[in-house]
């Protein structure tokens with residue numbers, strides 16, 4: 001277990017580094033995992049360490065909440081310069097652009113910046129307590145840390161507009177129906193077990209191919225199909241591709 005803060009301080013992000021995956025847990029349950037500057041710094045540290053490392057990142061929250069948003073106590077005192085700096089946005093974009101699959105296990109509330117961090121993941125798994133919402137306009141600000149574009153990519157324009165413009169909070173079943181989560185499990189333990197099972201599957205796939213897929217998946221529409229062809233041209237020459245296809249044809253591969 002690697003802590004993102006000095007030993008004597010309570011870590012706001014618990015980071016467990018396993019052989020082929022990392023589990024990062026937001027850890028301010030008494031503040032419903034509200035994302036403060038320390039958490040943002042810890043997310044940057046995490047991304048730094050992950051750039052070249054594991055096959056999968058699993059992101060979750062402690063204490064029955066994913067994250068109740070950016071820390072309002074800190075947001076209240078921020079001005080125009082800090083808004084333009086995009087303190088949360090830059091950290092969440094970095095999570096979005098990580099080279100490995102990112103799975104968010106969203107138990108309880110994912111609101112405001114908490115939702116936006118979950119939107120930065122590739123895959124979201126919910127529980128029966130999951131609740132997604134973007135209540136920022138109720139605080140006199142916009143959902144500037146990703147929701148105005150990313151939410152629409154996930155749920156489509158109609159639901160995104162309703163969530164952003166009315167602040168409506170979706171319960172677990174509504175979140176599943178909107179495809180904000182692709183699975184709903186009974187509780188966090190079950191959802192984590194599912195995330196680990198996905199990480200097991202990912203660990204068996206071609207590492208280079210997974211990273212290439214993620215790059216192509218994140219690329220703008222205008223980059224396609226050229227980016228697919230270029231990524232494929234590298235993979236077609238790889239030893240891993242030759243070995244995996246040979247294993248299939250020689251019946252050495254698991255079927």
Ligand SMILES: C/C=C/C(=O)SCCNC(=O)CCNC(=O)[C@H](O)C(C)(C)COP(=O)(O)OP(=O)(O)OC[C@H]1O[C@@H](n2cnc3c(N)ncnc32)[C@H](O)[C@@H]1OP(=O)(O)O
Pocket residue numbers: 030031032034035068069070071072073075088109111112113114135136139142143144145
């Ligand atoms: C660009 C991005 C912007 C944003 O993200 S803006 C923030 C958007 N988020 C919200 O507006 C949600 C705020 N939180 C809530 O509405 C509620 O919490 C919940 C519904 C999530 C949970 O309610 P319950 O279980 O009754 O807990 P509790 O008593 O409200 O909170 C426990 C402690 O956590 C603090 N807290 C909760 N959310 C935040 C937050 N987002 N920023 C700062 N503190 C927060 C509270 O104040 C309190 O603290 P204390 O015990 O000291 O009174």
